Amino acid sequence: MADEKIPYTQYLQADGSVVGNLPEFAEDQELVLALYRHMNRARRFDTKAVAMQRTGRLPTFPPALGQEAFHVGFASAMSADDILFPTYRDGPAQMVRGVQLEELLLFTAGDERGSDFQVPRCDFPQAIPIATQTAHAVGAAYAMKLRGEKSVAVTTIGDGGSSKGDFYEAMNFAGVWQAPVIFLINNNGWAISTPRDRQSAAPTLAQKGDAVGVPGQQVDGNDVLAVYHVVSEAIAAARSGKGPALIEALTHRLTDHSTADDASRYRDADLLSEQWKEEPMIRLRTYLSNQGWWGKEDEESMLTELDQEIERAVENFEASDAPEAAAMFDYMYAELPADLMAQRAEVIAAHGHEGDGS
Amino acid sequence: MADEKIPYTQYLQADGSVVGNLPEFAEDQELVLALYRHMNRARRFDTKAVAMQRTGRLPTFPPALGQEAFHVGFASAMSADDILFPTYRDGPAQMVRGVQLEELLLFTAGDERGSDFQVPRCDFPQAIPIATQTAHAVGAAYAMKLRGEKSVAVTTIGDGGSSKGDFYEAMNFAGVWQAPVIFLINNNGWAISTPRDRQSAAPTLAQKGDAVGVPGQQVDGNDVLAVYHVVSEAIAAARSGKGPALIEALTHRLTDHSTADDASRYRDADLLSEQWKEEPMIRLRTYLSNQGWWGKEDEESMLTELDQEIERAVENFEASDAPEAAAMFDYMYAELPADLMAQRAEVIAAHGHEGDGS
């Protein structure tokens, strides 16, 4: 799978068996259970959001189904002071970072308040224009380095996004500056309908680091322990001044690109069922029960709790008023220029002051 | 100098001695003498153009001093039907392709007719916005491949330009499409004042091909035989359907970035004198005389001829009328839209119809 020169890390195989020597943290029951819980929250939320979209309660939603190990693994490896520059598919990672489910719902609904995270205050909102976030990460990393802070910027991108010049330019800047940035590729095999092999003739995406003097490696993105491990190490290295790193996580997109997409138009059903066999949750659960850390009851009560948490978030979201009419003006500038006041007044006249969803 | 994995080709060393086994064409006296003549034409023209700029007879000019082996080597390896997508520093290559000296002077003077080459009709004009030309080359190569033609697109870029996303995106497209394009990096060590090591942390620029599955190699850009050889081979491979290639030529920029620049502000004088020792003309002359192909008289008569050719071009250029006033409108569209006719009339009213330099 991986190029010879490119390191590849995997601990948990698809059947839950362990390969190689597990890193120490894998014995930390609390930590690993937290990873598992985060992954479950992500999947339950995902299912809920898709259902809401199908019933007209949310606009387009991009599920992360099947990629939870990637998201939860890398986000759990970050410290609170690190900064995440995510894409539209990184909701599960944002949850780990402390973004509220309700905020994610607001964002998805097209309510800008969803990006005004109460926690984490410095993380960027999801980037929609692909690959642009990578430059932000490098700039932020530069700022942190300049101030002598020890924080690290982490940014993600898809296999499709890795074809964009922005990604290359950002990595190149990071290489020259030896900036503390981790570039994570979520290689889920597809950019909407475009398969990985039409994105690039490079045998791995990790070797894109070669072009800019940034070390690249691959990891099994269905293995949360492997993801957590390699990202933790890369972050620690960057934190200690060793510069940027590129990590390609091999995942599968187990559903459509988004709720607006129908992958059956371009994806082979057999391929999909093969990929389901490698999905990340079951292998982790197998590991947990092999460790004696997890049973049926634990599972049931966890799922009940998570579903309750999600239901509360949905209720709060659905009970929320739309933003005030004037809000579209009030955050354009620190202070509204006189030039725009008449327009603002017109909108208030037409729609009122209230955030009444009108 | 080169990374271990990256092939490096050199035949003529700085002192004119030969290293390794010369390729067959090096025995072709006519061919090698033509290379030498082209290099001399380029250098004489360069000197002339700089002198003209200094005396106010040309605006900014970007000399190619020291990089003649690169330009002449690769352009001589191209067939007439291949297409060149050059930068502003590729005048010497364009001359080899058949672009007239007078056309190059017109272009430099800011007269658009200088890019209406009588030969070669399909070559692109010099690209000023850096790296943009690489995408054009890929598109043209795609078109030629689609039509089953055997032509190859050749495009050049600087070490600075190789940091741009356009370059990466273009190479990536070429890799996926297996398009017949040769990407040539003229790594002359500087992007204006920015040294190579501030452009990229990659140890070689040739390895940028790794990122996109395009094979990369280095060549001594001061050795015209080596350049001619590796480019010929790459073109032949592309012509036979083997896809794109990336070649990094190591050259030295032996003067300022352009006549608007003063390199003494940022470049060490000692470095420059070291680099002069590696310049490409003397080593080739040594080779020629070692072969018994070239003597003092040959040199003198060649230089006289070249200078006469250049003088004639300068005279024609200086005797030329400026374009007609209306010309600024007449090539904007195949047919001038009615909307622009009043503006055109206004310009003619103010400046007359004639191309009188007014």
Place this chain on the structure above:
Amino acid sequence: MTEVTLVQAVSMALARAMEEDENVVLLGEDVGVNGGVFRATKGLQKKFGSERVIDTPLAEAAIAGVAVGMAAQGLRPVAEFQFMGFSYPGLDQIICHASRLRNRTRGRLSCPIVYRAPYGGGIHGPEHHSESTEALYAHIPGLRVVIPSSPVRAYGLLLAAIRDPDPVIFLEPKRIYRAVKQDVEDDGEALPLDLCFTLRDGDDVTLVTWGAAVKETLAAAETLDSRYDIDAAVIDVATLTPLDMDTILASVEKTGRCVIVHEAPSTGGFGAEIAARLAERGLLSLLSPIERVTGYDVVPPGARTEHRYLINEDRIIAAARRAVFFPEAPTEQDHTMEDA
């Protein structure tokens, strides 16, 4: 004759152009196997092969740039940006090369390219999916900016755009991609790229518009007529640049009043250009200040509140009535402005 939607008319025109000229190729993200995220290129890769309907890697600057190289080599590329908001990385190539190659080479090389993009808001899209930045393109000499607002015009204008020897920015108002069906004859007849379309004659006020806003503008004209007895002309500009100002001037000469309607932000929008030309060449006809009913100078709000930003019939009606009543304000009782 077939009843088709606007997006189907786009497909029809593409298929027709590809049939009649083997140099026409399509390229873009997901245009092939998937037939485009809006299905505008549906079935075309099957029909014309993956070498002529090209799924590209994800990189808009390259899409814009390779099209230049293809076009200079005699192809007629139709390049798709998946959404207008993702066309910006291509601007450099479009401004510096596509629009200039003919001029730079005195006609030796040229760029018969169509850059297509769905544009505008109103589909509850995520951030950056609702852009109406046609004014950026309309400021660039050497381009044509064309915006169809009905199936018939989509078919005829797109054929014209593909056959045009110079680069065309072809913006498709996605809000009305499937809004109506029209009989479109697949006869290969192009529509002119140098004329505005007068959709409705009128003596009292001239409504000038383009894109999805044509829908609300036509509706407003109906209401103005039925409810207020105001006879509004409606002009669909369709080709923004080069602009057919004569049609607009002729109408305003008759009506003395002009309301310009577009979805893009007001400041520096293309409505400004039309207003400026009226103030230059039609000043003496104007009986009332020019009105612009446009998007506000803000980022288009997210799906939850975008209706407050989008053009609505009421704003157009109110502006038209202000123009007609000028210098009086329309009286309160006539004025039945409703909240959307």
Place this chain on the structure above:
Amino acid sequence: MTEVTLVQAVSMALARAMEEDENVVLLGEDVGVNGGVFRATKGLQKKFGSERVIDTPLAEAAIAGVAVGMAAQGLRPVAEFQFMGFSYPGLDQIICHASRLRNRTRGRLSCPIVYRAPYGGGIHGPEHHSESTEALYAHIPGLRVVIPSSPVRAYGLLLAAIRDPDPVIFLEPKRIYRAVKQDVEDDGEALPLDLCFTLRDGDDVTLVTWGAAVKETLAAAETLDSRYDIDAAVIDVATLTPLDMDTILASVEKTGRCVIVHEAPSTGGFGAEIAARLAERGLLSLLSPIERVTGYDVVPPGARTEHRYLINEDRIIAAARRAVFFPEAPTEQDHTMEDA
């Protein structure tokens, strides 16, 4: 007080800003060791170190984008595009992020960035070195577009731009970088970013302009006065967006005539916006059609013929006289239009 040129005033303001706020950093191609290709950052790397005056790799999209990340992290980056014609790869980051981050996050993150670029023609530059595409930026909500036209205004406006909490596009008319010297006091006093500057009062006609064209416009006003006894007001818009329309309207109310002068192509240029607002809010003041004296809708011609494209005094004078004499045409004998 020191007598300095416009480009020196830029340097002075940069140095001052860097001294008073350690968060101010400069970045761009050749801004460090070389001090910028126009010497605008001369000596600053020596003074403030290479970590605060950063020579970047050659990549404008990244320059624009890293500035966003820096700014959101509390720095105040001043990013240089070497020429405006090379700013286009940065447009995507500027449109999609710099201008929007505050709004997207309801004020949680913001982008106090200045994007500087030398702009305009007249220096006999190669292709792509003469761009005046300020209108592209002026259409983007969330940005400020600021253009100084004298050393004093360069100093004061650049300080204001750097201190401003939001992104500013700061365009420096390079044709007049060294045209005149002025006493500029390095007192750290900023100039307002929400006012036009009235450079000359006048009762007969209002000349509205910005950038290098201010030079020819002022000269034209002198000639109009001395040769034709026409008293022209001259307004330097300076901050294009958000626009201080009140100053312009007040003057046109007095003069009844307006000539807008800018170097950029006419169609969709920012002059259109000013004309449109006059036609909306100042129509009743207008005694003659608005005149625009602008670049033509073509690619700026190369050095050999660019003088035919650039604004000259004669065109301004002719337009002003047409406005003043309207509806009569100015008589031939008064009209001493000379070829440049």
